Amino acid sequence: MKKILKNYFNYFLYFYRYLRYRIFVSFSLSFIKGVLDGFGLAMFIPLLKLSSSSQNVSESSEMGNLSFLPEFLEKIGISLTITTALLIILSFFCLKGVITFIEGIMRVKYQQLFIREIRLTNIQLLNSYSFSEFVKSDAGKIQNTFSAEVNRVAMAYGSYFKSIEYGVLVLVYVSFAFASNTEFALIVAVGGVLTNFIFKWLFRKTKMLSRKYTNRAHNFQSLLIQHVANFKYLKASGLNYFYGNKLKNNINQLEEIQRNLGVVDATLMALREPLTILVVVIAILFQVNYYNADIGLIILSLIFLYRALTFLMAMQENWNKFLSVSGSMENMTEFTSELRNNKEKNGIVKFETFENKISLENIYFKYNNTTVIDGIDLNISKNETIAIIGESGSGKSTLMNILSGLLIPSNGQLLIDGIDISELDINSYRKRIGYIAQEAPIFNDTIFNNVTFWSEKSSDNLQKFHEAIRKASLSEFVNSLDDKEDEYLGNNGINISGGQKQRLSIARELYKDVDFLFMDEATSALDGETEAAIQSNIDLLKGRYTILMIAHRLSTIKNADKIILLKNGKIEAFGTFEELLKTSPTFVRMIKLQEF
Numbered sequence: 001m002k003k004i005l006k007n008y009f010n011y012f013l014y015f016y017r018y019l020r021y022r023i024f025v026s027f028s029l030s031f032i033k034g035v036l037d038g039f040g041l042a043m044f045i046p047l048l049k050l051s052s053s054s055q056n057v058s059e060s061s062e063m064g065n066l067s068f069l070p071e072f073l074e075k076i077g078i079s080l081t082i083t084t085a086l087l088i089i090l091s092f093f094c095l096k097g098v099i100t101f102i103e104g105i106m107r108v109k110y111q112q113l114f115i116r117e118i119r120l121t122n123i124q125l126l127n128s129y130s131f132s133e134f135v136k137s138d139a140g141k142i143q144n145t146f147s148a149e150v151n152r153v154a155m156a157y158g159s160y161f162k163s164i165e166y167g168v169l170v171l172v173y174v175s176f177a178f179a180s181n182t183e184f185a186l187i188v189a190v191g192g193v194l195t196n197f198i199f200k201w202l203f204r205k206t207k208m209l210s211r212k213y214t215n216r217a218h219n220f221q222s223l224l225i226q227h228v229a230n231f232k233y234l235k236a237s238g239l240n241y242f243y244g245n246k247l248k249n250n251i252n253q254l255e256e257i258q259r260n261l262g263v264v265d266a267t268l269m270a271l272r273e274p275l276t277i278l279v280v281v282i283a284i285l286f287q288v289n290y291y292n293a294d295i296g297l298i299i300l301s302l303i304f305l306y307r308a309l310t311f312l313m314a315m316q317e318n319w320n321k322f323l324s325v326s327g328s329m330e331n332m333t334e335f336t337s338e339l340r341n342n343k344e345k346n347g348i349v350k351f352e353t354f355e356n357k358i359s360l361e362n363i364y365f366k367y368n369n370t371t372v373i374d375g376i377d378l379n380i381s382k383n384e385t386i387a388i389i390g391e392s393g394s395g396k397s398t399l400m401n402i403l404s405g406l407l408i409p410s411n412g413q414l415l416i417d418g419i420d421i422s423e424l425d426i427n428s429y430r431k432r433i434g435y436i437a438q439e440a441p442i443f444n445d446t447i448f449n450n451v452t453f454w455s456e457k458s459s460d461n462l463q464k465f466h467e468a469i470r471k472a473s474l475s476e477f478v479n480s481l482d483d484k485e486d487e488y489l490g491n492n493g494i495n496i497s498g499g500q501k502q503r504l505s506i507a508r509e510l511y512k513d514v515d516f517l518f519m520d521e522a523t524s525a526l527d528g529e530t531e532a533a534i535q536s537n538i539d540l541l542k543g544r545y546t547i548l549m550i551a552h553r554l555s556t557i558k559n560a561d562k563i564i565l566l567k568n569g570k571i572e573a574f575g576t577f578e579e580l581l582k583t584s585p586t587f588v589r590m591i592k593l594q595e596f
């Protein structure tokens with residue numbers, strides 16, 4: 001019982017967190033609706049009475065404990081005739097209509113508000129999600145949770161509140177039924193509760209299937225993302241059919257789960273009515289045979305109970321619908337708290353502009369228990385160009401990720417202009433970094449928007465745009481296009497070459513107002529001639545930006561002010577190109593290998 005209450009309460013708290021007082025507004029409206037309906041129905045008894053005799057209705061006991069209603073009306077000067085009774089019934093139901101309308105509008109409004117709040121909260125949390133946790137996460141799960149799962153949670157919201165609303169109505173009608181004929185209502189209520197036990201195991205099955213569905217759906221999304229991302233490879237290698245089969249299996253499993261959910265739902269629907277009627281039949285037989293009860297009171301009580309049972313059925317149906325998507329709610333709760341618990345640490349000092357130097361003091365970084373950066377001390381002065389080289393896995397990208405605040409060192413201190421990075425408002429610092437990655441990120445939009453990141457197309461911005469594409473050796477390509485800077489780039493830049501993508505991402509960083517340029521093998525996808533052109537442009541940027549470049553091609557680092565040679569996370573050699581040629585045998589070997 002405790003567990004059930006905790007469960008119900010948890011669901012309630014989940015919705016309450018987003019909707020607050022609005023939940024009670026919804027409940028109150030449902031309650032008023034039920035009461036109005038109950039009064040309206042109760043008025044049929046004096047009406048029937050009035051139509052069959054001229055006896056004063058308020059003296060009658062045929063309304064059981066509900067006789068206060070005609071008495072009250074008499075007291076306030078409304079004498080009950082057929083016309084006034086009809087008008088009162090009409091008024092109750094009209095008022096109920098008004099409340100139903102308001103409630104319907106509120107429900108849609110609150111549901112939309114709820115969806116919006118979930119989405120906004122999660123997007124906000126995703127933006128501040130720690131990078132080291134993000135790389136461990138499942139992209140399929142994130143996408144599925146943001147799209148399909150939000151809709152399923154919205155469905156859960158709808159069904160949950162409908163079942164509570166119907167629950168409130170059941171209570172109202174049961175109270176009315178009790179007021180008109182207590183014994184009869186008691187028998188039916190006990191019967192109703194007993195039948196509910198039969199449904200319990202069906203509910204449990206639904207919940208289990210719902211969890212299974214959510215997990216399968218994450219998996220499907222994950223496979224789909226990879227299918228799209230690796231489309232070219234899968235097609236060119238003929239593996240797309242094999243991969244297609246994996247997707248097919250997943251689709252079949254999803255279908256099977258939905259089918260099973262359907263079977264449980266159909267069983268519930270089929271059982272409900274016969275069971276309800278069975279209870280009512282037993283109750284009537286019992287009442288008539290053992291208590292010689294007044295059939296008028298039984299009928300009034302029956303009307304209320306019938307309504308109560310109808311809403312009980314609707315409540316069960318909605319509860320089952322809720323359970324069928326409750327797996328999504330559990331997933332959403334987990335997802336949100338995972339994002340919340342893994343927020344990246346953020347300081348409060350706003351970073352305006354880089355003035356002096358970056359210092360790394362005895363920096364360590366571990367992935368699980370493996371040391372990847374092993375005690376690095378380094379100073380990077382403003383407008384210096386530093387190149388990082390070293391064999392694959394030596395820690396180059398990790399070091400750059402530490403410098404951009406994506407990874408937090410496990411030990412040591414990273415100072416930017418004398419301020420510990422943990423004290424900085426990390427976003428204000430990152431805004432000053434231009435990041436050019438191996439994999440150029442291209443958005444499905446125009447070249448102008450890709451470079452300017454959706455800036456307004458003013459003449460100033462256009463001029464800045466042309467300057468940036470000129471520096472990135474992209475002007476000729478853009479001018480050759482039919483729509484020039486308004487040309488659309490396909491999905492992930494599918495209709496431009498690797499080199500063009502890279503030049504575009506270089507142009508994007510040059511367009512921004514930044515202090516640092518972090519280049520992770522920025523010129524790797526370029527042909528020799530374009531690389532030389534870009535290299536000379538990067539050389540032109542030398543001294544104007546603080547440049548940190550990871551390079552495999554040693555030709556690109558000749559002009560760097562300093563070169564860091566990393567080995568197993570340690571600095572093996574440090575100096576200018578010429579200095580390293582003299583002091584580092586490893587460097588000399590690397591140069592020889594590349595010349596070869």
Ligand SMILES: Nc1ncnc2c1ncn2[C@@H]1O[C@H](COP(=O)(O)OP(=O)(O)OP(=O)(O)O)[C@@H](O)[C@H]1O
Nearest residue numbers: 135367368372390391392393394395396397398399
């Ligand atoms: N997310 C991760 N989880 C666990 N280990 C990781 C993770 N990312 C990198 N590593 C490990 O950390 C070490 C350093 O990786 P890093 O990417 O910094 O090397 P790198 O010098 O940039 O390599 P490359 O030149 O191949 O890009 C490698 O041994 C790598 O396997």
